[in-house]
Amino acid sequence: MDRRFDQLERVPEGPRGEPALAYADRGPRVAEAVVLLHSLGTDHRLWAPQLEPLSAEHRVLVPDSRGHGASGWPRTNGSAATTIDDWTADLARLLDHAGVERAVLVGVSMGGVQALAFALRHPTRTTGLVLADTFAELDADLAATKIGGMSDGARSLGMPAYADGYVAETFTTEPPVAGAADVRDAIAGMSVDAYAASVRACFGVTLGARLGEIDAPTLVLWGDRDKKTPRPLAERLAADVPGAVLREVPDAGHLSNLENPAAFTAAVHEHLAEVMPRRADH
Template identity: 35%
Template sequence: MTQLPSAVSVRESGTGTPLVLLHAFPLSAAMWSAQLDALPGPAGDRARVIAPDQRGFGGTGLGSEEPSLDTVADDVARLLDTAGIDRAVLGGLSMGGYVAMAFAQRHPDRLAGLLLANTKATADPEAARTNRARIAAAVLARDSVRLLLDEKMAAGQLGPASQHLVDRVEGMVAAAPPAAVAWAQRAMAARPERLDVLAGVRVPAAVVAGAEDGLIPVTEAELMAKALPDAELTVLPGVGHLSAIEAPEAFDAVALRLLERVVAAG
């Protein structure tokens, strides 16, 4: 297993059932602020919410490894080691979901539950891989992520009713280092299909989709929910790609229901 980068940034709140939340591209753990506040509960003992910045984003170093989501999944396992956690519920949104599925494949015995939001288990088609390569090359050549803002990435990630959140999301996009953006794009382009991995998941799972998600259609969520042996599918009306930001209360309700199922399953 690879080593964690020398600098690792983690946000944490609460005690109780460990819940690790993995952020979307090209954001940071700052996107989970509502969940860090709400999910532990009034007494703070309902869940131990851990939200790491993934490689290169936020306050976490990029390291020297070649781009791979498997490497990021191993980072999560090392993070659990450091936190003294044997098994955790793992939740990921978009890119975070890709990492969560890689973790489910590489560290299945450490998974207590799985939450997949606005993500997909299928591999990128050729056109998507080509576009990722274009973005990676451009941000490195310019040493700037301005391209992502010029192409209105933030607006494209949000549903029509959530455009008032553009400034917040753009702030996180603008803070992403070019090297991290390029590394993550190349890692995502190389990921395999993991529907077969989901078929082998033997813990409670939840799948969340946004009815207005313009990046990943609801049909992808349906494929994942069908593949998982014990999954509940929730489609959030009026919500785009960033469900945890756009509809935090609805997202949190799904997460809490999953935590209840995990506790009941022992």
């Protein structure tokens, strides 16, 4: 485990079988926080480059999504479905457990989908958004292709071999950047059922028509080498979310926070300075 994450907190299981959720909690214990939401198949370790810089000034929560990392999976049969509503409810449970009233949500890929959904369901608890390498909705045929291809690939190859392929096709440098091994380890350690259910929830999302309802200040980030989430998807977010700003993260692929952490973190810092009150002791 990355020593920056040597202590994880835990949201207990819910009364209706909701899974326990693991999360890191760093920085000053205040009621407004930054929540870092990881991508599909990864876990809290995705955010290792951002944890210390952001928690120097802000409270930072870094959860593992259900079925990922150290978080649990619903106490039903192994093929239990996951929905966008489940993710939204999990995030609300996390904030309640941590005593956080409002948060800026920073999400990469699947984490961006989760952030969008939460902002629509809980606008008064959303201080701002950073949506990186993500989307609100895919063409129906493309979504079906991704869901089928990724789920079938994981089942046929097994998660360790599938993780090897993901790392090879996602990172744009050779050798891959620091953090790639953690990405591979997280994906390899997932259950195939949890992964397939998360794939369906992520790529089946249909939030495009509701982007105009978002009133949280929004920064859209896109890695300029990202082949998994083409630029037009980021442009749609920036065009349809009122007041949103699009910035490219140079020399970075789909996981832009890992491939160019300096540029990514600087952009997030700037956005936080605009939307979050600074503490008097900083």
